[in-house]
Amino acid sequence: MFNNIIFLGGIHGVGKGTxxxxxxxLLDIEHLSASELLRWAEVNAEPRNKLVADIPSMQGRLILGLHQRVEPTRKYLLDGHFCLFDSKGKVELVPFDTFSKIDPILISVLTAEPEAIVRRLTERDGKAYDLQVIRQMQEEEITYGKWVAGKLNKPFLVMERDEQVLVDAINTI
Incomplete structure (x- = not known):
């Protein structure tokens, strides 16, 4: 659909923004955040709430936001998620249709040590996170990201804090 978006997935607190x-x-690329496109603070009453009541509806708003923002002559780095916490705190996959509509030219997942993610989230959000849940969510993010990339026949990359790896991959597309 867009043909100029690199999708960078990663769980909350992994450091996608940084x-x-x-x-x-390092590159002439525009950075977009899925949560900013969704105007996260307006959708959720509690700004640091990671629970999402209606994931499919939210993804529809993301696609609409991309249509309003993305220009065909630029490359974009879109940071977002392959899975989210639903309203009950259960890990739920973002619908495949979302990625099909974005049609990224490269799919990647940023990872970090689960203990470091828990520390960051606890400091940032002021609440405790279960290490096993964070570990499971990160594994699910990688597994589903790889599956999405395979289904869309797109290059897939998993990395931990090495920007040059992604820069090199983007330069080859």
Missing amino acids: FCSKVKE
Whole structure:
């Protein structure tokens, strides 16, 4: 659909925003955040709430936001998620249709040590996170990201804090 978006997935607290800022310094690329496109704070009463009541509806708003923002002559680095916590705190996959509509030219997942993610989230959100749930969510993010990439026949990359790996991959597309 867009043919100019690199999708960077990763769980909450993995450091996608910081990572994308560093990539943006190395490349002429626009960084978009899925949560900013969705105007996250307006949708959720509690700004640091990671629970999403209606994941499919939210993804529809993401696609609409991309249509309003993406220009065909630029490349974009979109940070987002392959899975989210539903309203009951259960890990739920983002519908495949979302990725099919975005049709990214490269799919990647940023990872970090689960203990570091828990520390960051606890400091940032002021609440405790279960290490096993974070570990499971990150594994699900990688597994589903790889599946999505295979289904869309797109290159797939998993990395931990090495911006140059992503920059090199983007430069080959």
